[in-house]
Amino acid sequence: MSAVPSFTDTLIAWQKRAGRHDLPWQNTRDPYRIWLSEIMLQQTQVTTVIPYYLRFLERFPTLEALAAAPQEAVIEYWAGLGYYARARNLHRCAVEIVAVHAGKWPKSVDRLASLPGIGRSTAAAIAAFAFGERAAILDGNVKRVLCRFFAIEGFPGQASVERALWARAETLLPECDIEAYTQGLMDLGATLCSRRKPHCNDCPLQQACQAHRTGRAEDLPTAKPRPALPERHGHYVFVSDGHRVLLERRPAHGIWGGLLVPPEGETAAVLARLGISDASESPLGTLRHSFTHFRLTLSATLCHIDAPKAIADPSLCWIALESAAEAGVPTPIRKLLEGIAPAREAQ
DNA sequence: AATGCGTGGTG
DNA sequence: TCACCAAGCAT
Structure with a gap:
């Protein structure tokens, strides 16, 4: 014993x-x-x-x-x-x-x-x-x-x-x-x-x-593995002048209903839709996010412009970079926003 | 090795 | 509401 x-x-x-x-x-x-x-x-x-x-x-x-x-x-x-x-x-x-x-x-x-x-x-x-x-x-x-x-x-x-x-x-x-x-x-x-x-x-x-x-x-014990979730991909365009970022209000229903996200689509197509022609582009990396019914890979491009452009579309709005994360954006978008450091005033 | 088999309880 | 699970076995 x-x-x-x-x-x-x-x-x-x-x-x-x-x-x-x-x-x-x-x-x-x-x-x-x-x-x-x-x-x-x-x-x-x-x-x-x-x-x-x-x-x-x-x-x-x-x-x-x-x-x-x-x-x-x-x-x-x-x-x-x-x-x-x-x-x-x-x-x-x-x-x-x-x-x-x-x-x-x-x-x-x-x-x-x-x-x-x-x-x-x-x-x-x-x-x-x-x-x-x-x-x-x-x-x-x-x-x-x-x-x-x-x-x-x-x-x-x-x-x-x-x-x-x-x-x-x-x-x-x-x-x-x-x-x-x-x-x-x-x-x-x-x-x-x-x-x-x-x-x-x-x-x-x-x-x-x-x-x-x-x-x-x-x-524990480890749960039974579920069948693989469908994979989706979304590309998001962060248009910013270094102080503010352009976000779009999603429709009330469906995924991320009513939340703010950057315009979605190919960079060139988004810029064309917005009427922006003078942006300097830089990649923001990718991110994976799981929903209950599919898995999303997000990629993003940062498009820097010199001055905020007046936008007619009422679903679009300029939000200060500092407050964007709290303005009602989904988690993966918030994480991508954290990759954009707000421009600091020169000392 | 992966499925199908039944019904009731649970958070 | 609904996915998940319960003193498993046979194929």
Whole structure:
């Protein structure tokens, strides 16, 4: 034993003290009941499952009763719970165990995982809870807890990240108390280590949690990558005499509605529209900005003129460079404005 | 490796 | 309102 309680020991102690102990599928070693709960709980929250679980057990109290029932009856008691392949596989699995294994459950994770509807994690949960087998689960809760505790980067659905998580999960297994440990992982993930607003102050692992130490608990695990946003490009022309800049009021609706932005378009076209022919041009660089529905690359040209030109267009106005940033311009425009130093009076 | 599969809760 | 997510698995 190390002087400092390990992840595993801390979690086991916490589960015994503060974990959940009265869920309908706890306090039993009946593999049938444990299996049924694990299947129902796939991608489905506890509060949703409980009434279905209780009703299902009343109708199909044993593995044999389930195997003997027609599939339609099983579907009927699953209706509303979703992911109906689970119900079909559940029935197939019951039939297979009764027919092929004479009603005896295999105890090894590998054998369990070869049954219909039972994957690696569900097999481990059944093995641990029903048979006390030392087996690692890796569901959404465990992924979240491990990603945070070890500050594991990357989307957990990605194969490389998932491999790393399975390796961690296997390494952390306790020598004994596998039930409390396995339940503790799920309890912690479901109660304290929630996806949003985790209750780190109540967490027994807070001190050693890498995500918490770096203030990134809520940022991990890394969210599922979204499909790439459409790319757009806009060129903006900053016309200035060194003191003031010409901005244009955008239409009230649409992107940047009602805000002030420099005239948009090719430099030559903008100058022609404004009737300016004597500007000296210099590039202002580019900037990237993300919206919810597209990504914008902004480029800009500074067009210096000697004196402000009278503009007839009422949507255009001259704004002092010092106050332009506060006059109601969108963030990326404000950033570009910061690249134009107002001309200082000679000392 | 990436998708499809259902429904209910959440901020 | 709506995107995101929840005790995953099969293909």
